[in-house]
Amino acid sequence: MRYHRLGKxxxxxxxxxxxxxxxxxxxxxxxxETIKMENPKRADELLDQFSxxxxxxxxxxxxxxxxxxxxxxxxxxxxxKNARVMHFYLPPESPHAFTDAATLEAVSSGKITLKDxxxxxxxxxxxxxxxxxxxYALVVxxxxxxxxxxxxxxxxxxx
Numbered sequence: 667m668r669y670h671r672l673g674k675x676x677x678x679x680x681x682x683x684x685x686x687x688x689x690x691x692x693x694x695x696x697x698x699e700t701i702k703m704e705n706p707k708r709a710d711e712l713l714d715q716f717s718x719x720x721x722x723x724x725x726x727x728x729x730x731x732x733x734x735x736x737x738x739x740x741x742x743x744x745x746x747k748n749a750r751v752m753h754f755y756l757p758p759e760s761p762h763a764f765t766d767a768a769t770l771e772a773v774s775s776g777k778i779t780l781k782d783x784x785x786x787x788x789x790x791x792x793x794x795x796x797x798x799x800x801x802y803a804l805v806v807x808x809x810x811x812x813x814x815x816x817x818x819x820x821x822x823x824x825x
Contacts, residue, residue, distance in 0.1 A: 667714045669721040669802055677713070680720060687716045725798040730817040731809040739764040739785075741817050742809065744794075744801060752821060753788040754780055774819045 677684065688698050691712070702709045733740040739754040756762060762769045762783040772778045780787065794800055801809075 668718045668799075670717065671714055672717040672720060680716075683720065684716055687719065688712070721802070722798055725801045725805075728801060728811045729814050730812040731801060731804050732812040732817075733804070733807065733809045734764050736763045736765050739820070740809075741812065741820060742801075742804060743814075743817060744797060746797070747794055749792050749794055749797075749800065751790045751792070753790075754785045754820075755788070756783065756785050760784060770820075774816060776819075776822075780820070 672680070685695070688695075693701070693712075698709075701712070729744055731742045731744070737756040737758060737760070741752040741754075743750045743752075754764070756764065760783060764770065769783065773780055773783070
């Protein structure tokens, strides 16, 4: 298994996709019920394969991830073969916080810049050997998807 097995709630939400996945494996609904009862190991294998497929597809469609804490904001832009990271840091004495929606909205809308709130910016770039695996590692650490537009507005807010 490359990622993790989807939880019961997630699998319930993806019932239709699971049905298509099983159909692609030439498994009918009746056969699936039989497999679950008589061959739980095979059922687990199929659930693992389905979970990996869904997570891989989701990661493949994500372009930007972000990790936010009170004084730090990480933005990861994933391209096909490389990733760029922008790390914004606020001094502990700052009256602003990256966890404050009003602060992020003000920066995103251009009302204030990241420089205005005394954020320091560090940049980096990395060549990727396995794009989705590196993204998944960040997701496990708490990264969440972010739109490319939000990324560009935040990066422009540093200017």
